[in-house]
Structure formats: C-alpha cells, structure tokens
Amino acid sequence: MTLAAPEGNLIELRGVRFRRGAFRVFDGLDMTIPKGKVTAVMGPSGTGKTTLLRLITGQLKPDAGSVRVGDYEVPELGLGRLYEMRRQMGMLFQNGALLTDFTVFDNVAFPLREHTRLPERLIRHIVLTKLHAVGLRGAATLFPGELSGGMNRRVALARAIVMDPDILIYDEPFVGLDPISMGVIVRLIRRLNDALGLTSIVVSHDVNELEQVADHSYLLAEGRVVAAGAHRELMEEDSPLVRQFMHGEADGPVAYHFPAPEYGEDLLGRGQERR
C-alpha cells in the first residue's frame, strides 16, 4: 500500500476526540491536509499541536474518530503496518533529535542502513546529495554536539528526506533559531516541498514565518479548529480570538491574567482566606 493517493486530501481527520486524564485536548476535531501543499497548523502553546502530529503518525491513538493518511486508517494499524506507513513519512523534531554518538553522515545514512541493503558507495552518494541540499555536505564528519541549533535541524531535515518520503512533518521548526537560520529553514521547507513533490505540515506559532511558506493554514484553540483558510485571509479575519493570535495581542479571548481573586480585594488582603 502506498500514499500515492489521487489529487485531493492526503490526510483527513474526522471527529477526533482525545483526552489526557480529565483534560480534553481534542473534542471533535476535523481537518484535511491537501496533497502537494504546505499546510500550517497554528495555535497557542498547549493546544495540542504536537498531540495532533502524534495522532497522524500513530504514536497516539484517538479515543474516537478517524485519522486517515493515504489509504491507511491509522488507529487501526498494527505495528508492522504502522512502520510501513512511517517509512513514507519524514518528521523533523524540535531539537533535531539526532543520534548523539553518530556523525552527521551516519545520522543521515541511518534510515538507509536500517531499511535497505544498498552498497556503501550508493549510500554515500545519496547521503551527500541530501546533505548538499541542506547546505551541510561539508559537515559530514562532525558530531551533532559540534553543530549549532540551526545546523542540527538542517541535518535532521536531510535525514527526514533521505528515504524520499511523501509527507514531511515539522514540529515547531523555528523555535530558538536566530533570524538567519530561521530564513534558511523557511526557504528549505518551501523548496523541498516543491522540488520533491511533498506534502508538508508545519506546526508552529510563528505567524510571520508561516506567512512565507504556508499555502493553507489552520488555527487551533480549545480543542478544535477555530479558523482555516489561506494565510492572508486569516490575517484579515476579525473574530476576536483569531485577531488576538494572528496579531499577537496580549489580552483577548485567551486571557492575559491567570484566574485570580478580584484585584482590589486581593490587595486589601480579603482574598487571603481563599488561598
């Protein structure tokens, strides 16, 4: 089975419910990811963006609802089929998650060596090609500890595309990067998506960076999709919640203040007995 579905939606989530303890992370989430596009998923910290990715990759199972990736109904897959599906996906973790005691070269070669019996000469060719694509062919013999945060992420990106996946998933790819590295990653996401014919999902809360790459955006809040559409449409939308997030306003439907007793009473000490 493959992910070579016809044009249209490569990934579909329908009525997904998922809870962590008593906390409902998703309560009836619907989302579709179109094939060949870069889709952005935005939302404040803790809304479940990472959880969403783990549901798509099958690392978590929803309590109810359907998660379809290509022909796969993810929650119903056994471990063997799950690994078969993941071989057609690449994922970029926030800090790269490179194997610390392998060199850059061996990190990128890792999936090839695990899953294929290619001769070393061919592996070398593939790995150096991918490293070249992220501009780090010269760093092949270094260890991850010797690289900057931005370089780590680029190596991880080379590793994520080494098996020529159909889907590439980025979890918070811009966090903690300097502006130059950020620009490099933004351009790489766009270029790889178009050059390799991928479907990309970018999870982030960096509205400005996403504006440059996203074809289509979702805004998550309180367990469901609160807005969807082209990025520019979202910037112009004027529901208070969307406006607050897209323009970074401190107070709004997502309150600036952690719930507290009334300010005046608190200062006079009358709120004390409730503490």
Place this chain on the structure above:
Amino acid sequence: MGLVREIGATFAAFIHALGSMAIFLGRLIMYTPAGLLRFRLVVQQVHNAGALSLVIIMLSGFFVGLVLGLQGFDLLARFNSENVLGGATALALIKELGPVVTALLFAGRAGTALASEIGLMKATDQLSAMEMMAVDPMKRVVLPRFLGGVIAMPLLVAIFTAIGIFGAWVVGVALMGVDPGVFWSQMQSLVSMDDVREGIFKSIVFGVAASLVAVYEGYTAWPTAEGVGRATTRTVVITAVSVLILDYMITAALL
C-alpha cells in the same frame, strides 16, 4: 499506622514494578533471536560494558583477594590449618564474592551509564525519532545493550575471580609463607565442578538482573534531566538489593 501504610504502599509499588519489569523482560527475550542476528551491535555493547567496568573490576578483585588472604590466614591459623587457605579463598570467590561484588560494581559503572544513555536518548526525542524512521528502539537500542550486559557479566566475574585468587596467593604464599604446592593442590581438591557451576549460574542470573534493571530504568525514565538522574540512582539501588536477594535465594536452593 503511618509506617504500616507506608510499607504497604512501598510493597504495592514494588510488586507493580516487578510486574512491568517482567513484561519488559518478556519482550526482550522475544526479540532476542532477531537481535542475535545483528551480532555486531551486541559485540559493540559487550565491548562498551566490559571496557567501562574492566579496570575497576580488576582493581577491586585484587584487593578483595588480598583481604580474603589476610582474614582467611588469620582465621585458619587459629585452627592450624593455613594449608587450606587456597581452597577456602577460591571457594568464597567462586561461589559468592566473584558474582556478587562484580554485579554491584557493574551496576555502579556500566549500569548507570546504560540507564543514563537510554534515558537521555529518550529525553532528547532520539527514541521517538527512531520510531518515526520505522526503527523499533526496543530492538535497535535497548536489546543490544541488554544482551551486551548479559554476555559481559560472566566474563567480568571470571576476571574478578581469577585476580582475586591471585591476590590471595600474594598474601598467603608470598607474604605469609604458605607452601605454594599445598596452596594450589588444596584448591584443586576442595573446589568441585558443582561450585564452579554455581558461580557461573549466579553470574548469568546477576547479569540478566543488572542489565534488565539498567535498560528498564533508562527506557521508562521521565524524559527530563531530573528523570534521567533519578533513573541512574534507582539503577544502582534496585540492582544492589535484587542481586543480594537473588543471591540468597539461589544459594538456599542449591544447598
């Protein structure tokens, strides 16, 4: 009342941990045939675990042998039977001190290194990344390290025991003047094949226990710096206690 409840809770937690460790061991054993096919990964881990512990095991073995020689000589001299010094120290080392002390040192050196290595891989998403690359971290990371420890332990016990006997010889023969011929012949006549088998059996059981605890604690660690720290501490404590309990049970069963 508080104490009783605390003991009860500790006991319940202990049984729970024992259960999940048993399931974990079951999975490892199920994967072992496949793991042995990639023997290069295992050899690498035998080398890792062995090389980490080798120096401290040789050093400790030598000093344990020296002390055994001194104490043994002092005790046996009271019965005018210094001649059995070789046999007595060899028995103590082969049946008890070799396996037990080696396992404790292994836990402190190689076990903590294993637990923190696996825990850190988890905390930095390396294990999740492997899952996403369709590689099972149980097979690729945990299993080779477990098997490496299991294979390394009997080798380390043999080295510890041999050097310990040498230490006892240094004290008994070179320092205290026990006749070398008697020292060795007494050892040969006193130590039976059953004693050696008991020592080997213990070293295998302790090897499984020490390696299991280390990889289990690493793999189930809370994925933070603090969690990894806790996992290494727990590795030493749990291994030490279980090795001593297992030692008693095996000794009692074989007597």
